[in-house]
Amino acid sequence: xxxxxxxxxxxxxxxxxxxxxxxxxxxxxxxxxxxxxxxxxxxxxxxxxxxxxxxxxxxxxx
Numbered sequence: 001x002x003x004x005x006x007x008x009x010x011x012x013x014x015x016x017x018x019x020x021x022x023x024x025x026x027x028x029x030x031x032x033x034x035x036x037x038x039x040x041x042x043x044x045x046x047x048x049x050x051x052x053x054x055x056x057x058x059x060x061x062x
Contacts, residue, residue: 035047
């Protein structure tokens with residue numbers, strides 16, 4: 001679907017205003033794509049350990 005010039009400008013403004021959120025969402029999309037399409041069993045086991053560690057960190061926070 002083609003974007004209008006107004007939509008392109010709005011998207012550019014949003015991305016400029018929300019750089020950190022845009023970066024985080026990009027990481028999420030990339031990670032999901034890797035896991036669903038390319039990860040080996042070894043990769044998945046490694047990611048599971050990362051997830052366990054991160055969950056533990058988040059559960060410690062007040």
